[in-house]
Amino acid sequence: MPETTDAAADPTESYSYLGPAGTFTWKALDQVPQARGQHWRSVNNVGEALDDVVSGRSVAAMIAIENSVEGGVSATQDALATIPNLRILGEYLVPVDFVLVARPGTELDRVRVVNAHPVAYAQTHLWLEARLPSHEHLPATSNVAAAASLLESGIADAAIAPPGITEHFDLVQLAEHVGDNPTAVTRFVLVSRTVELPEPTGADKTSIIAELPADHPGSLLELLEQFSTRGVNMSLIESRPIGDALGRYRFIIDLEGHVLDERVADALLGVRRFSPSVMFLGSYPRADRLPVEYVSRYGDDVFTEARDWLRGLIAGEPQ
DSSP states (O other): OOSSSOTTSOOOOEEEEESSTTSHHHHHHTTOGGGTTSEEEEESSHHHHHHHHHHTSOSEEEEEEEETTTEEOHHHHHHHHHSSSOEEEEEEEEEOOOEEEEOTTOOGGGOOEEEEOHHHHHTTHHHHHHHOTTOEEEEOSSHHHHHHHTTTOSSOSEEEEOTTGGGTSSOEEEEEOOOSOTTOEEEEEEEESOOOOOOOOSSEEEEEEEEOSSOSTTHHHHHHHHHHTTTOOEEEEEEEEOSSSTTOEEEEEEEESOTTSHHHHHHHHHHHHHOSOEEEEEEEEOTTOOOOOOOGGGSHHHHHHHHHHHHHHHHTOOO
């Protein structure tokens, strides 16, 4: 598989992704129109991908942020929380399926060591425990790297890899559909240093990271009330340890709507007044393109009318 999606084009920009070619991250990047025909830079981990963006080696990086089975990807969430001035430009969904591959001549009942990316292993461990109860797990840097390693060393007997991997490596497929959940989907985000906001589409999502001001009863409820009292729905909320003390957490939150929507903007103002540290990660189109639904009393015109009413009171206008 080439590192550019259009060999006839003259690449002028680089995009980083967890490689090599053929990974689920590669499939997510293939959904980005502006990345086609450009140089795709294969990296080994999220930190390297984001370092490419910060240093300017790449204009953007595609990274996994959430899985429908395992939840949030902690390495991505922690990196976004600690690297300033990053923005999410868009999200992309990739159905996840796996196969078990090995070197030619390997029999399933002879497999003892399985090479797999930790996230892939977490999504296939039930299948492996049922069919290979005495197996050992050898972590890999990516799903494709797990398969490639079989040809580079004899440590592992088999590997968990994406479907179609045998078209690119001299391997045989021992089993297909080895994922524990056939409807599994991984959500990826394209991250850049671009600060220009895309226009609202009506089917948008806004991502932030916020900390609680103090550890006292009801503090999390106070944070959540900033959204509920303005009719803003959350599609994701996950906690990650801040790391400076036990019991200190930050919250990764996805909101339904765009920062230019009045209800979302007002909610973010509330969060900013409440939280000692809040990071805005961006507003971007939802991958499913489904319009955001909200109660009519939280429409833009309601917030605008309320502000006009207050200005009139301050100006002494007749009511």
